[in-house]
Amino acid sequence: MNDRAPLGGRIGTPRRTSFARRDVNLALFGALVSGVVVAFAILLLVLARVDPEQGRRVRGAVLDIISPLVAVAAAPVKAARAVIDRVGEHLTTVERNRALEAEIRAARAAAARAAALEAEVARLEALLKLRRPERRLVAAGVASASAATGSVRAATLSVGARDGVAPRMPVIAPQGLAGRVTDVGLTASRMMLLTDPNSRVPVKVERLGWTGIAQGTGGPELLFQHDPQPGGDTLAVGDRLVTSGDGGLFPPDVPVAVITDTAASPPRARPFVRAAALGPVMVEAPWLPPADPVPVPPAPDEADLGAPSPPATGPAPAATATPAATATPAGARR
Amino acid sequence: MAGLSRRPVARQALAVVPAATLVGGALLSALPLPLGAGALPNLPLLLLIAWAAVVPRLLPPWVLVPVGLVQDAVAGLPLGVMALVLPVVRLAIAAGEDRMTMRGFPEGWAAAAALVMLGAAVEALALLLAGRALAPASLLLQAALTILLYPAVLGFVAGLIRRLTDG
Numbered sequence: 001m002n003d004r005a006p007l008g009g010r011i012g013t014p015r016r017t018s019f020a021r022r023d024v025n026l027a028l029f030g031a032l033v034s035g036v037v038v039a040f041a042i043l044l045l046v047l048a049r050v051d052p053e054q055g056r057r058v059r060g061a062v063l064d065i066i067s068p069l070v071a072v073a074a075a076p077v078k079a080a081r082a083v084i085d086r087v088g089e090h091l092t093t094v095e096r097n098r099a100l101e102a103e104i105r106a107a108r109a110a111a112a113r114a115a116a117l118e119a120e121v122a123r124l125e126a127l128l129k130l131r132r133p134e135r136r137l138v139a140a141g142v143a144s145a146s147a148a149t150g151s152v153r154a155a156t157l158s159v160g161a162r163d164g165v166a167p168r169m170p171v172i173a174p175q176g177l178a179g180r181v182t183d184v185g186l187t188a189s190r191m192m193l194l195t196d197p198n199s200r201v202p203v204k205v206e207r208l209g210w211t212g213i214a215q216g217t218g219g220p221e222l223l224f225q226h227d228p229q230p231g232g233d234t235l236a237v238g239d240r241l242v243t244s245g246d247g248g249l250f251p252p253d254v255p256v257a258v259i260t261d262t263a264a265s266p267p268r269a270r271p272f273v274r275a276a277a278l279g280p281v282m283v284e285a286p287w288l289p290p291a292d293p294v295p296v297p298p299a300p301d302e303a304d305l306g307a308p309s310p311p312a313t314g315p316a317p318a319a320t321a322t323p324a325a326t327a328t329p330a331g332a333r334r
Numbered sequence: 335m336a337g338l339s340r341r342p343v344a345r346q347a348l349a350v351v352p353a354a355t356l357v358g359g360a361l362l363s364a365l366p367l368p369l370g371a372g373a374l375p376n377l378p379l380l381l382l383i384a385w386a387a388v389v390p391r392l393l394p395p396w397v398l399v400p401v402g403l404v405q406d407a408v409a410g411l412p413l414g415v416m417a418l419v420l421p422v423v424r425l426a427i428a429a430g431e432d433r434m435t436m437r438g439f440p441e442g443w444a445a446a447a448a449l450v451m452l453g454a455a456v457e458a459l460a461l462l463l464a465g466r467a468l469a470p471a472s473l474l475l476q477a478a479l480t481i482l483l484y485p486a487v488l489g490f491v492a493g494l495i496r497r498l499t500d501g
Contacts, residue, residue: 037421045412069364151411156364
């Protein structure tokens with residue numbers, strides 16, 4: 001706009017308008033437009049805060065446009081990486097072979113113990129009538145393109161709304177948990193990686209059972225946020241973090257990260273899934289489906305569990321009367 | 335129309351090409367590179383600074399809003415982050431333009447560094463405003479890479495302008 005000033009000056013300027021006044025007017029106009037521009041951007045940001053869903057459709061549509069481009073550009077990168085990996089494999093074959101053989105001997109013994117335990121667990125679960133939610137695969141696709149900006153750690157998935165993918169769904173790679181879906185287009189979607197600073201995954205330490213949160217930092221490592229634990233156990237380098245299933249989004253017992261630094265506070269962990277080498281991944285439905293309430297009358301009191309105390313106020317909906325509850329008035333528990 | 339010399343064509347091109355390079359830079363950042371934890375330079379921001387260094391008064395702030403929105407959508411940022419950063423940096427350039435005439439390359443680089451840091455600060459504020467968590471280390475890493483890449487992008491922009499104007 002400003003660079004047109006001399007041009008506009010040549011075309012019929014009214015007699016009284018001086019160049020000085022023109023400049024002042026232009027400056028005022030420019031300031032006004034700049035203010036509007038900045039205000040518009042800030043308004044968008046506030047909208048994004050109030051309703052984070054708002055930008056998803058736009059970003060999803062853009063993904064549909066750029067994902068073919070990404071796929072084409074990814075091909076040579078992948079090929080080059082495959083060649084490098086193969087050369088590296090050849091160079092270290094002997095040592096790796098020895099290490100793997102030792103590992104297999106140890107794993108065989110562990111597998112035998114695990115099989116026995118598995119049978120035991122299945123028998124006990126049958127006795128308890130425990131209902132375990134099943135993991136449901138929604139779509140399998142290929143993840144590529146780490147969009148490495150300063151504040152976002154994301155990858156593009158080759159599956160989208162047409163394959164049933166929806167925001168929030170967990171994404172699982174062969175090595176472990178990769179992240180969750182954020183934006184969905186028709187044929188492509190974007191996932192937030194574990195290392196994104198907004199990523200929080202409920203995890204537990206496989207060996208100790210401690211629960212906590214694996215928090216992304218934007219860097220290559222995760223922070224294991226957990227409450228101080230009583231008892232003599234201590235976290236060790238090499239401890240595996242797996243999903244705990246808390247929150248109902250991620251299925252439990254999917255490998256997430258391995259502890260690399262226990263001296264730091266909170267401890268640091270490295271994800272099993274390397275963002276640089278994502279490949280085929282599975283998009284699963286959120287592990288626990290949201291409860292869908294249906295009208296069912298509350299359960300009646302159990303006849304054989306203590307006295308139902310006839311003068312109690314109303315039918316206690318918490319029918320799981322524990323022995324301790326018989327001592328306290330029914331009304332005090334609500 | 336056919337009788338026009340090359341100069342008006344270049345003039346029209348200069349109205350479109352800078353914005354197009356910024357969009358191209360945003361798309362380039364979305365390409366898959368085996369950089370799991372690293373950061374890529376903020377190419378659109380750097381291109382804006384380089385264009386302003388070579389030809390002042392290109393890319394008015396309101397053109398930068400749609401460009402910034404494209405970058406937000408491509409990078410998966412909350413819509414409005416780069417749409418705020420780019421115009422604010424452009425306004426800062428306009429404010430400092432009159433004082434920074436006849437500057438040499440080192441001064442230009444220093445000014446570019448200051449502008450990149452301003453951009454990173456505005457980006458951090460915008461992310462906080464949008465309710466996102468921050469990763470200050472990677473923002474700084476990205477800013478550092480962006481500053482280091484300034485000479486190359488400046489050369490690219492200068493070469494582009496030479497081609498456009500010489501025909």
